[in-house]
């Protein structure tokens with residue numbers, strides 16, 4: 001198999017950035033160039049102070065500091081990077097379509113197609129193209145068709161190499177992945193291309209953890225993995241509501257079932273709902289594909305995971321309104337956390353956005369503190385929903401860079417993200433400065449309900 005010495009990655013986002021940084025760190029002999037159209041993003045990746053890189057992930061600044069300028073480069077010169085690379089990762093966004101056929105369900109593949117066309121136009125030497133983005137099953141066929149009909153004599157091999165990292169633990173996940181999945185053609189050339197990529201990962205991943213499959217299995221496995229993970233969260237969340245009506249405690253139920261080795265203990269935390277850029281998008285995509293093959297029952301089965309999640313987010317907001325004597329109009333509600341999970345600055349599909357929107361419809365005054373998310377981001381997330389005009393959002397929403405200030409005078413606190421620091425706050429002091437009765441709605445089961453109740457808080461915890 002061809003030995004890879006130059007890699008290009010198109011897309012310097014939450015996946016492209018960290019993934020390529022780790023490949024460069026672990027493979028000093030390979031020159032890795034990450035390119036993006038977004039100049040501000042590339043400039044941020046090149047910031048002399050690696051604490052200012054655009055993706056916050058524990059440990060990432062150190063990895064970038066080690067490799068950047070040595071064999072890791074960030075650039076907007078897309079054509080040049082494509083031209084010199086032997087292997088090109090496509091790691092662009094594949095959001096849910098917002099127009100036309102499949103609107104609200106199907107993956108929007110326009111960025112993928114643009115990449116394929118750009119690669120086809122620029123390439124003068126043979127290349128291995130690696131789909132790193134999460135794609136509908138059989139996308140490689142379309143990519144192949146674009147690349148193979150360019151008229152020039154360049155040979156392309158297409159591989160599928162989906163990424164399984166979770167945000168907040170990206171560096172850890174990349175350093176020690178449960179598995180690497182590589183799908184490719186069953187032809188000798190396809191197998192050869194697979195081997196080239198296996199050789200890259202083998203620099204740090206044990207060979208038995210590198211799985212190889214055909215293209216379609218690899219593409220579909222990524223959607224399936226996310227559907228299974230999200231399904232666990234919706235399953236436990238569905239039961240959390242039943243717990244609230246029966247005196248069962250969801251944490252005890254999770255522990256009790258998680259000790260069954262067939263079920264396993266992870267991913268059984270009841271919450272205000274799952275967020276993040278992947279789960280909803282990938283399940284909707286799976287549902288759309290199933291429907292497009294006429295598989296109605298399969299589609300309905302997976303769609304229920306989303307329906308349950310929407311219910312859980314709505315239920316949490318409604319609970320706040322109901323508990324506050326059926327009106328939150330003019331009341332300050334303090335949000336602790338805005339990111340979709342701890343240890344990330346990413347807010348895409350964060351349940352906090354939907355809970356806030358719900359409360360803003362009730363004319364609440366929402367105060368937000370998140371250790372990593374900026375005011376601009378928070379207002380941008382709300383404005384994107386277009387539920388009310390931007391001036392109204394700016395009037396009703398205030399952000400704080402200090403949690404104690406954020407909670408001052410509030411009628412209620414809502415915990416939306418499980419940031420560790422929330423566990424060690426001086427809750428006594430926070431309580432003293434709140435309007436009484438002081439309510440606390442823990443959407444992540446992070447605080448000690450017993451202790452806070454003793455202080456005087458009226459505490460609502462999901463599933464208890």
Ligand code: NAD
Pocket residue numbers: 010011012013014015016035036037038041078091092093094111114115132133134135163164165166167277278
């Ligand atoms: P992102 O939006 O953070 O990054 C994508 C980047 O691609 C953007 O910076 C955008 O400017 C750039 N881009 C788009 N079209 C381009 C083009 N034609 N040329 C150059 N640059 C272009 O997205 P992300 O979160 O990194 O996700 C990327 C893919 O990885 C998606 O398919 C996603 O489903 C998948 N994925 C994401 C995660 C995650 O945790 N975020 C995990 C696994 C897989």
Ligand code: UDX
Pocket residue numbers: 163164165166167168226229233266267268269270271272273274275276277278279340341
């Ligand atoms: C997910 C997949 O885990 C990862 O493999 C894939 O590559 C991308 O999508 P990510 O979205 O970054 O990763 O984070 P994840 O840890 O999966 O959490 C997703 C959401 O589910 C978060 O909002 C999280 O708070 C929520 N969640 C997770 C729960 O509510 N309860 C749990 O037990 C686990």
